[in-house]
Amino acid sequence: MPAEMDTSEDFLPRLDLDMSFDILMTLGDPCDLARASCVSRGWHEFVISNGLSKQLCLKMFPQLYGVDRVTESCSFKSDGETGSSNTKEWDILEREHRVYGFLSHCARSIVDRECISDAISASSTDNFPEEGINNTLEIRDRVGRIASYWSSKGQKNPAVPETLIYKLVGDLSVITEIDIQPFKAFFQRGSPIYSAKSVRFRMGYSKASLDLDSVDQSCHISPNDKFVWTYTSPEFPMAQENCLQKFKLPKPVLCIGGFLLVELLGRMQRQEMDGLFYIWLCLSCSSFRATFNTYIWR
Template sequence: MMEEADDGGRWDFLDRVGPDTSSCIFKLLDHPADLARAAAVSRSWRRFVIDNEFCKRLCRQLCPEVANFTSVAVVTRRPEAAAAAPGEPSRDADLRARETDHAVYCRLGGALVSAKTSTEDCILNCVAASSTDNFPQETVDNTLEPEERVYGHSSYWSSAGQDDPDVPESLIYRLSSDLCLVDEIRIRPFRAYFQPDNPIYSSRAVRIRMGHSMLPPGTESFVSDENENLKAMADENYTWTYTSPEFPENVLQTFKLPRPALCIGGIVKFELLGRIQKQATDDRYYICICHAQVMGRPLSSDLMVNISNPADYSILKYLPGASNVTGEDILNNDGSDSTEWHSLVSRYWQMRHLAGTMRNHMLGPEQRNLLLGPVQFVDEDDYMNIEEYMNIHMDGFMDM
């Protein structure tokens, strides 16, 4: 703060203690709101916070996956608002770039802190399983059902049988947002009540990977009753930005991550390592999962990653005002919105809305695949509002 000097003037705290000591003090601020308040004290304090990238440093301290972002960008709703001043000196351009970094990371820090306050199941759909014993009756899609019995039948995914107990299996899921802060994994192994001694077909251990798909936009597919989607298991289809430690599994169901981890890209892979239980009828090892959940919180809709080019997932994008956008706003776009802003917000809104729709109406795999096709929003002349749009696309599914 400013202090009274001997000659009646005022001292700036930063000048009084020097930049090195000031930096050590500012690094002790461990909440984004504290840095925001510090930057509001004076112009010199704001410049000190911006020039030393304290907000970026704090974000990486809160969540190390943030280091995967190589750059940030502000995407405005109106194209003309994003235009840079013609003939802008390089010094001013550098200042604007630092201020942009500060604004984006300040917003990200606030989102990371608020995302820790509550959790929900973030799984939107099943992408693939490394094997299935009896497809589609034992499809991985069964792991989305919260109940152990559906329509009078046991609901679970089963791997193919193996003679070697060390053969692993993997399950891949798509989350409800491209940016989710995840803090807990829940897995319920299947207990075969119809077999002697009611064996539990768990894996020996579980490991989690999170990242994004490298497939071209619009080509991602999901498990359905007709398609096991095994091609989606190939490692070259994904970039993993987080890998958890191995968690021993038997009857345990909840695995708390060592710290909340940011999933950049909305893909989670469950690695089921090793087998415990043999099936008596064929003397082979199996892994069976009844239910799976990824507990966390999608970040705010004004923070996104690039969806048009998988190679650009390292660019964090801030869309001011996107949090207040509704589905009707998207449908009623008159063409004045910038293409990138509209595309990013549309995708976020669609995925979140579909997540709620599937939970409310228990849609099956075919209906999920239909609704999760390429993002294509209709014009307002075709449908009056988003509820009517969704009802038309789900015609015939609501009575399941």
């Protein structure tokens, strides 16, 4: 090493903007990016001014491309504070750095757990409320001596789909997998299992404010009229088995708005009594890494 080289010199200013950006964007872990921003004042300003935390978060969660801006529920500064345009712009960049960095970090660090809070609506129910969608939140397929399951109405055509709508525990959640258990009708001859042929999932938000306490589960809520679905999963085959079937998403998905749509595609089992095809489920649940109520996304 030449004697005249100062080993403590910051090399970042010696590189052009694009090269510096490309180098730091190779840091796929949000913790590494946070550490890089602490190397020096220059590195800190570079990370914030170029929105690297936001860019990393967008790579992880493409659903965020539809977000116009972010605000903090306990913001350090309000948008209406006086100051120069440069100061306001820097405040916005700092806020985005905190919010997107927090989201990226939490999405990778929090342990998976159950995240469905409410059952909203089923496209059909055979006998309400005895066979209603609320039964899919019960972890047991029997409560006492009474079977606990949701049943669709019967159909002559096995291709007729069904949908179930759920509310997640937070308006902003990172979903990793969704689990479903078809119901085994132990009280019918042969104990048939009323599974779907396949399943697909959508996530999104309601078009208007939805009062969960006033929702009438006996009435079907149209998933396309009332909701905007920002993510659609691949179609997963479902086994005709009475076990908890885990459908792991190709990558963690950020659900903005807190609503989950379960699309049950095709019917496997005909009921002997009436010759119609049904879908019966005794459990629906989902796993997530984090929910975020600290920040409001607009």
